[in-house]
Amino acid sequence: MWLTSKIKQLLMVMKPGVVTLDYPNERPPVPANLRGQPVFDHQKCIGCGGCSDHCPSRCILVRDVCQELRVMLYDGSRCTYCGRCADICPEQAITMSNSFEIACDDKDDITTRMELFMMSCQRCGRCYEMEKTNAIDRINLKGFRYDNLEQRALIRKTSETFSTELLKESDNYQRPSKK
Amino acid sequence: MLKNLCKRMFKKSIWVYHCNTGACNGCDIEILNILTPFYDVERFGIKLVASPRHADAMLISGAVTRPTLPLVKRAYEAIPNPKLVFAIGSCATGGGAWFDTYNVTGGVDKVLGVNYYIPGCPPRPEAILYGVALALGLVDKQAAPVELKQMEFPIDMYERNEAWEKRNVIYELLK
Ligand code: SF4
Ligand code: SF4
Ligand code: SF4
Numbered sequence: 001m002w003l004t005s006k007i008k009q010l011l012m013v014m015k016p017g018v019v020t021l022d023y024p025n026e027r028p029p030v031p032a033n034l035r036g037q038p039v040f041d042h043q044k045c046i047g048c049g050g051c052s053d054h055c056p057s058r059c060i061l062v063r064d065v066c067q068e069l070r071v072m073l074y075d076g077s078r079c080t081y082c083g084r085c086a087d088i089c090p091e092q093a094i095t096m097s098n099s100f101e102i103a104c105d106d107k108d109d110i111t112t113r114m115e116l117f118m119m120s121c122q123r124c125g126r127c128y129e130m131e132k133t134n135a136i137d138r139i140n141l142k143g144f145r146y147d148n149l150e151q152r153a154l155i156r157k158t159s160e161t162f163s164t165e166l167l168k169e170s171d172n173y174q175r176p177s178k179k
Numbered sequence: 180m181l182k183n184l185c186k187r188m189f190k191k192s193i194w195v196y197h198c199n200t201g202a203c204n205g206c207d208i209e210i211l212n213i214l215t216p217f218y219d220v221e222r223f224g225i226k227l228v229a230s231p232r233h234a235d236a237m238l239i240s241g242a243v244t245r246p247t248l249p250l251v252k253r254a255y256e257a258i259p260n261p262k263l264v265f266a267i268g269s270c271a272t273g274g275g276a277w278f279d280t281y282n283v284t285g286g287v288d289k290v291l292g293v294n295y296y297i298p299g300c301p302p303r304p305e306a307i308l309y310g311v312a313l314a315l316g317l318v319d320k321q322a323a324p325v326e327l328k329q330m331e332f333p334i335d336m337y338e339r340n341e342a343w344e345k346r347n348v349i350y351e352l353l354k
Contacts, residue, residue, distance in 0.1 A: 019216055019217055020216055020217060020218070020219040020222065021217055021218060023218065023305055023308045023309075023312070024308065024309065024312040024317050024318050027305075028305075040325075042327035042328065042329045043329070045329070056276045057269070057273075057274075057275055057276040057278065058278075058279075059273070075273065076298060076322075077269070077272040077273030077286070077296060077298055078269055078273035078274055078275060078276070078278055079269060079298065079300075080269050080275055080276055080300035081269075081299065081300055082300075099321070100299060100302070100303050100305065100306045101305070101306060101309040101321050102298060102299075102306070102321060102322040103295060103296065103297045103298075103306065103307075103309050103310030103313050103320075103322070104295070104296055104313075104320055104322040105294060105295050105296070105313075105320070106296075107272070107273070107288070107296060108324050109320070109322040109323055109324055110298060110322050110324075111324050111325070112324075112325040112326075112327065113324070113325065113326045113327070114326075114327045114328075115326075115327070115328045115329060116329045117329045
């Protein structure tokens with residue numbers, strides 16, 4: 001009786017074979033909808049602080065170093081990978097990557113530090129307000145693009161180097177309307 | 180230094196003691212998950228033990244709450260030296276979403292010295308295995324601090340002034 005049951009067990013486990021995943025050597029593909037560590041795109045971010053406001057674990061800190069420099073610090077040790085910051089970001093500057101192998105022996109290894117260039121008036125510290133439109137027109141605008149220079153002739157875009165093409169492109173820029 | 184010590188001391192096997200210090204059970208389920216035949220952490224020689232006195236390492240899940248604080252300390256002291264502490268989950272690494280609430284100490288590192296952090300809420304079983312493999316020196320660390328810098332406007336100061344003067348017709352009108 002004892003032996004037959006053992007043989008039966010053996011046959012049972014022989015059918016599926018080895019099921020164990022040889023993990024660090026063999027990586028299974030990650031699920032498509034996995035939310036891993038959020039990744040920031042500093043070229044797109046406008047420093048509105050929306051992600052910081054909506055983060056349930058308050059792990060995105062916004063610090064204004066001086067009038068023109070905003071430092072955002074993402075502290076990955078508290079992040080719960082909920083994806084709210086990516087949902088809320090008006091510029092889609094945050095994407096939930098699928099990196100999860102972020103074990104470390106130092107908490108600083110899972111932080112992101114972003115230095116953003118902010119445009120504000122040197123005298124009053126407010127954003128530029130140079131449009132001559134009325135309040136109803138402004139509703140059409142994408143709020144954060146509102147603070148543009150020189151009668152909205154220049155679009156605020158960042159590039160690695162100064163490019164004359166970008167300047168030319170912005171010469172005849174008309175703000176998008178819904179008509 | 181720590182890695183060498185790990186390699187030398189825990190070459191054959193690590194016996195781990197799993198300690199829940201106020202986790203929501205998510206992390207605990209994932210820790211149990213790595214003991215299943217599919218992930219099978221025992222092929223690294225890791226065995227779950229019931230008493231801290233038998234253990235080499237401590238897996239802590241959950242932000243350390245006020246009632247469990249003295250118990251965690253006592254369990255930690257009961258582990259013979261040398262010992263490793265793994266903080267598993269966002270709650271254990273930094274306190275998670277409740278890092279500053281009244282009943283929470285806010286992360287294991289506020290209480291004990293943590294050797295390895297495994298963030299995630301809950302971390303995937305692979306992520307926990309990765310942390311364990313990192314401690315055993317089987318894989319390299321993938322995380323590194325990221326620094327991003329936005330450059331200033333594309334408009335060079337000189338050309339900006341020029342463009343402004345060209346377009347600024349109001350001075351022309353006032354002349
Ligand atoms: S994923 Fe959630 S917890 Fe992490 S930074 Fe974004 S909002 Fe905060
Ligand atoms: S919500 Fe998006 S645009 Fe706003 S500060 Fe966060 S990352 Fe930047
Ligand atoms: S990290 Fe997430 S899953 Fe783990 S104990 Fe905390 S809330 Fe629960």
